[in-house]
Amino acid sequence: MSTMTPEWFSAALGSRPDEGTTDVDGTSITYRAWGDAGMPGVVLVHGGAAHAHWWDHIGPLLVEGRRRVVAVDLSGHGDSGRRERYELDIWAEEVLAAAASGGIEGPPVVIGHSMGGFVTLRAAALFGSRLHGAVVVDSPVRELTPEERAARAGQAFGPLRVYATLEEGMTHFRSVPDQPALDYVTRHVARHSLRRVDDGWTWKFDPRVFVRAHLGPSVLTRLECRIALLRGEHGILSQQMSEVMYDRLGRAAPVIEIPDAGHHIMLDQPLALATALRTLLADWDHSQPSTGPVAVGARLQGRAG
Known part of the structure; x- marks a missing residue:
């Protein structure tokens, strides 16, 4: 994919977040936040490792002048602290704590990718009445994520290597x-995936984050908040699995497909992802929750530049 950095990307990174x-x-749980504090908002939850x-x-593309956007480092990830044991329940608590500490007013929308989905x-199941909505991005319940499968098979995310330099x-x-990815996005993500140690640089995540109980399909019930499913056309949430999840969620959760996107949609189709999320959030801001079925399989056209 293109190595040229477009203006929109440079402008987004130039929007200095609160930390x-x-x-x-x-x-200790760290987070980054854009937009004015004291506004309604969303919490962005990353995937495994x-x-x-x-x-x-x-x-920054989700702020739109009237929204607080908080991106959290779950424990065992990024710059947050580590635990002896990791569970979805404590991570769900961390999401709500980051929303409150990060300046979101009222119930947030939680948006999670892969393991973050x-x-x-889990946050919707535990705290549904305290959420405005939940968006699950390419997360197939019933299956391990690719990161979890690779970790359990010893193919990735094992003992952390140390490198002489950041580069x-x-x-x-x-x-x-x-998967294919935009080079300028990959470079930025990679740069912030490493931390300084005494003898060089190593990955920030704790390999033990993959040693935890798996989320089963029993969580897919009628939740006390709105919910939507996003999938990449070439991602890991298949059309068949998305329809199963749609059925179990009461046939009231829209399923939105991002064309030509892999599992890591923010790496290969970020503008299409942002457009889908902005459209969904705008609809939720100005409508009442649906109590009946909605059309499954909506498709959003878009391509990153």
Whole structure:
């Protein structure tokens, strides 16, 4: 894909976010936030072994002058602290804590990608009445994410390697599953995926984040908040699985497909992802929740430049 950095991307990164921390059960949780505090807003939740910077070019596009956008580092990821044990329930609590500490007024919309989609579903199950909505991005319930499968098979995310320089470490950054991606987005994400240690640079995530209970389909019930499903055309949430999830969620959750997108939609089709989210959020801002079925399989045209 193109190596030229477009103006929209440079402008998004130029939107300097507020940075903050909050404590959840004795562990420091970091977050990044765009837009004015004290406004309604959304929380962006990254996938397994990822971090809040995966959303740096998406968050500013969701502000639209009237929304607070918070991207959280779950414990064991990014610049947040580590735990002895990781569970979806505590990550769900971290999401709500980041929303409150990050300056979101009222119930937030939670948007989670991959493993972060599982966290989002768990937050909706536990705290549905305290959420304005939940958006699950390419997260197939009933299946392990590609990151979890690779970790359990010993193919990735094992003992953390140390690299002599940041630049060397960045050359080893790979998405799981591997897919086409925009070079300028990948470079930015890779740069913020490493941390300084005594003898060089290593990855920020804790490999133990993949040692946890899996989210089963029992969580897919009629939740106390709106919910929507997004999938990449070439992602891991198949059309068949999205229809199963749609049925179990009461046939009232729209399913939106991003054309020509892989699993990591923010890496290959970020503008289409931002457009889908902005459209959905605008609709939720000005409509009442649906109590009946909606059309499954809506398709959004778009391509990143």
